[in-house]
Structure formats: C-alpha cells, structure tokens
Amino acid sequence: MIGPGLLGGSILKAVRKFQPECELRVWARRFEALEPLRDQSLADVADTDIEKVVAGAGLIILAMPIQYMQDIVEKFPPLSKGVVVTDVGSTKCSVVKSLSGPVRELGGVFVGSHPMAGSEKTGIDHASADLFCDAAVLVTPEGAEAGPETEKVVEFWSVIGGRVCCIDPAEHDSVVASISHLPHLLASALVRSTIGKSAERASFAGGGFRDTTRIAGGDPGMWTEIMMDNRKALLAELDAFQSELTGWRDALAKLDKETVHRFLSEARESRGKV
Numbered sequence: 557m558i559g560p561g562l563l564g565g566s567i568l569k570a571v572r573k574f575q576p577e578c579e580l581r582v583w584a585r586r587f588e589a590l591e592p593l594r595d596q597s598l599a600d601v602a603d604t605d606i607e608k609v610v611a612g613a614g615l616i617i618l619a620m621p622i623q624y625m626q627d628i629v630e631k632f633p634p635l636s637k638g639v640v641v642t643d644v645g646s647t648k649c650s651v652v653k654s655l656s657g658p659v660r661e662l663g664g665v666f667v668g669s670h671p672m673a674g675s676e677k678t679g680i681d682h683a684s685a686d687l688f689c690d691a692a693v694l695v696t697p698e699g700a701e702a703g704p705e706t707e708k709v710v711e712f713w714s715v716i717g718g719r720v721c722c723i724d725p726a727e728h729d730s731v732v733a734s735i736s737h738l739p740h741l742l743a744s745a746l747v748r749s750t751i752g753k754s755a756e757r758a759s760f761a762g763g764g765f766r767d768t769t770r771i772a773g774g775d776p777g778m779w780t781e782i783m784m785d786n787r788k789a790l791l792a793e794l795d796a797f798q799s800e801l802t803g804w805r806d807a808l809a810k811l812d813k814e815t816v817h818r819f820l821s822e823a824r825e826s827r828g829k830v
Contacts (some may be wrong), residue, residue: 557580557581557582557583557599557616557617557619558582558583558606558609558616558617558618558619558620558628559583559584559618559619559620560582560584560589560590560592560593560598560599560619560680561619561620561678561679561680562674562675562677562678562679562680562682562683563619563644563671563673563674563683563687564582564617564619564620564644564680564683565592565593565598565679565680565683566673566683566684566685566687566688567617567619567644567688567716568580568582568593568598568599568683569596569598569683569684569685570685570686570687570688570716570717571716572597572598572685573685573686573716574685574715574716574717575715575716579600579601580598580599580600580601581599581600581601581602581603581608581609581610581613582598582599582601582602582603582609583602583603583604583605583606583609583610584602584604585604586604587604589680590602590603590604592680592681593680606628606631606632607631607632607633610632610633610635611633612636613635613639614636614638614639614640615639615640615641615642615708615709615712616632616635616639616640616641616642616664617641617642617643617644618641618642618643618644618645618655619643619644621645621777621778621781622643622645622646622647622650622651622781622782622785623781623785625643625645625651625654625655626654626655626658629641629655629658629659629662630658632662633662634662634663635659635662635663635664636663636664637663638664638705639663639664639665640664640665640666640667640705640708640709641655641659641664641665641666641667642666642667642668642669642695642709642712643655643668643669643670644669644670644671645668645670646670646732646736646737646782646786647729647732647782647785647786648668648670648694648696648725648726648728648729649725649726649728649729650785651668651725652666652668652696652698652725655668656698665703665705666698667695667696667697667698667705667706667708667709668695668696668697668698668725668728669693669694669695669696669709669713670693670694670695670696670728670732671687671688671691671692671693671713671718672691672692672693672694672732672735672736673687673688673691674687676770676771676772676773676774677773678775686717688713688716688717688718689716689717689718690717690718690719691717691718691719692718692719692721693713693718693719693720693721694720694721694722694723694728694731694732695709695710695713695720695721695722695723696722696723696724696725696728697722698725706722710722729786729789730789730792732786732789733786733789733790733792733793734793737782737783737786737789737790737793738790738793738794738797739771740771740772740774740779740783741783741790741794742797743768743769743770743771743772744772746768746769746772747769747772750765803815803819804816804819807819
C-alpha cells in the first residue's frame, strides 16, 4: 500500500477483516503517518523506504492523489514477474497513460481501478473496513482484452466487498465526470452562490442543504487536480447541465406548472434507481 490515507487506510482495514492471512506493507512519506498503522496492527511492514515496502510485493496499490503517482512509481525498484500495480485515482486516461509504460519497464503490469467510495473527510482516522462493501469499483484495463493481471485486481476488490465492473479508461472518465466530478462542482457552486454571499444564511440551513452540499467539504487541492485532469469530460457534462437548467428556468418564467411537475417527477423516478 502506497499512501495510508482515508482510502488506503480503509483498504488496509478491509484486508485485515476479509483476508487476514495477507501480509500488508505500507509506505508513507513521514514516519508520523505510519504510527496509527502500528497502533492498530494494520501493517506487517511500515516504512518510509519505498524499496523495503515494494520489494517482494504481489499487488501494489497507489492510494494517493493522481498528481503524485508517476513520481512515486519512478522510485520503485525492479518488480518481480507477475506483480500488478493498481490505484484508486478518480481519473483514468492520464493515469493509465503515465503509469503503464514505467510499470512495464520495471517488470510489472499496471491495471487502473477506481472505487466509487470515499468521504469529504480525510486521513486514516476516518477509514473504515466496510467502506467498499457494495460500492461500485471501476477497473480499467489497458487494451481490449482483460488478462490475468486484470483478473487479479477484480478478485482483490471483490473480496473486500466491491461490485466490480471493467470499463475503458475514456468511458470511465466520461462516467465519473457526470456522477462524481460534476456533483462536486455543483455542490461547491451552490455553497458559493448562497452561503458564500450571505454567511448568516448558514444558521438557517437544514438537513436538505447540508446533504446536498456535503461533498463541497472535500479537499480543494485534490479536487482541483481532479477537475483539471478531467476537464474535457467535465466541461461536456457542465454544458449539458447548463442546458438542463435553462429548461427549468424557462418553465418557471412562463409559470409552466405542468412542466415543472414533470421535471420533478422524472427526477424523483430517476433518483429512485440510485
């Protein structure tokens, strides 16, 4: 495990719960980040020396922001035959492009993956062994056919509770732009347009507003990188959403009660499928 944050920590806890026989090795930049792992017995090896952690591993998981992954991989020692490297990043085209070659040169195979699970909170203190239970996990093998390396990644996520689907990296980025990246942008925009302009309104906000805007509490640095990296797909979704808003505005401006009711009914029905 490279990076013991919220997702990395949750993976460690899940493996301890569902596959307790596995040896867990963890790397972090700082010794302080490794202390909670020792306290909770979540690592058999925990070190800031990446070679000690990677050497002999069968599956390596990059659990860190996407902008740091390539630099970390370039610090890996040569990998044993059959070693698979995967990740938990929120975008895939750029990650697959930047990591497939370097991992292959080291002797391993990179297979991207993205668990659709997380929290606006960060750090291992908020990690949960059940975070991935019944969560969708998108695995993005390079090329048309999924080989044994992909099967290894699929099996890993399945064992710790994930509902795994293999998907093309470009299709992945389009899908998550609509169901993950756009919602985060909209939640943040809503907060800016309301509380951001009139802070006293926050004291009147109820559960509906808090639920709708919860994800706006996510790490700005991480989400800036995600939105910039997936900007093409996100811009397409944003254009479609602006067109949707225009329909709502026109219906309200025309006092078109029937259309507003239809929009709300369609939204309610679609929401029930989530």
